[in-house]
Amino acid sequence: MRKAERLFQIIQILRRSSHPVTSAQLADELEVARRTIYRDIAHLIGQRVPIEGEAGFGYVLDPRYDMPPLMLTPEEIEAVLLGVQMVAKLGDPAITNAAKDVLAKIASAIPGDLLPFIAEPAVGLKPGEITNGFAFDTRPLRRAIREGRKMQLDYCAVSGEVTHRIVWPVLLGYADAHSLLIAWCESKQAFRHFRTERIVNLEVLEEAIGVSKGKLRQQWLQWREVELSRSRSTP
Structure with missing residues (x-):
């Protein structure tokens, strides 16, 4: 993983966590050494990313920190694709259309080099019947x-x-x-x-x-x- 991607992922992990995240947890998820995490945290703080905490206690990100939400990784795109497929199998037209709209918005906003992950995904659900239990608009x-x-x-x-x-x-x-x-x-x-x-x-x-x-x-x-x-x- 390139350093820029790793820095982005550190911010993502901190942003989704409601409690302090230790360097050990960060290192384990990103599959790097803890000393790499220490350097990355120092770099982010130096770039004025509002991270608070210290080694041994854990780190938190100021919830007011704003970052463009559509800087997606291939894994995140694949997770969305699986979600859309799962929703479609439910057979609820309104929810299915909403999920497809989300995917279309993502496709229109992400960089071109990420579009193949939508057009030719590496993940997929086993084909199966669609649920037919929706006799009325939900x-x-x-x-x-x-x-x-x-x-x-x-x-x-x-x-x-x-x-x-x-x-x-x-x-x-x-x-x-x-x-x-x-x-x-x-x-x-x-x-x-x-x-x-x-x-x-x-x-x-x-x-x-x-x-x-x-x-x-x-x-x-x-x-x-x-x-x-x-x-x-x-x-």
């Missing part, structure tokens, strides 16, 4: 989650019974053969997972859920941990 679901709004839906159970619910959406999850709306159900006073292909009608309400998205998601994660513990303890 965009209202995702909008409600982003905006923290309640949703009103009619849901058809396995038995065929249709129930009317008001829910607080947390996450739209995708699996191999279906997708799930994870939400707090007002009528059940508990978190529930709703198969999207069983949602008969859906309306995003103007009413906010009244809880921050972060807090609601944290409560769901705690609930999920309890449920997983129960399932593991069940003989």
Whole structure:
């Protein structure tokens, strides 16, 4: 790896980390000696990159530091390509088109010498069937989650019974053969997972859920941990 690429990667590693990164961690990921990391850090600081820390403690990058976001490496481009292929296999048209738009924007912005990594990628997914579990447009679901709004839906159970619910959406999850709306159900006073292909009608309400998205998601994660513990303890 050339020095310029290594310096860029050091900044990337520090930028994605929420805690100090030691020279040993940097050296291990970049496959160089720790003394090389010390020289590189000194060089970056000399170029006025706002890195704080010291050997033995770790290094952090000032979150206000601005760097052009599309200085991509071949590995990062390959990761995006795999992501687009995975999204396409989900069979959700809106998400698939959005992923393709991202790839097109990247292709229009990166240097010409990186274009072959998109046109002739070194990675790829095994061909397979596309999921067909999307009977309705998922965009209202995702909008409600982003905006923290309640949703009103009619849901058809396995038995065929249709129930009317008001829910607080947390996450739209995708699996191999279906997708799930994870939400707090007002009528059940508990978190529930709703198969999207069983949602008969859906309306995003103007009413906010009244809880921050972060807090609601944290409560769901705690609930999920309890449920997983129960399932593991069940003989």
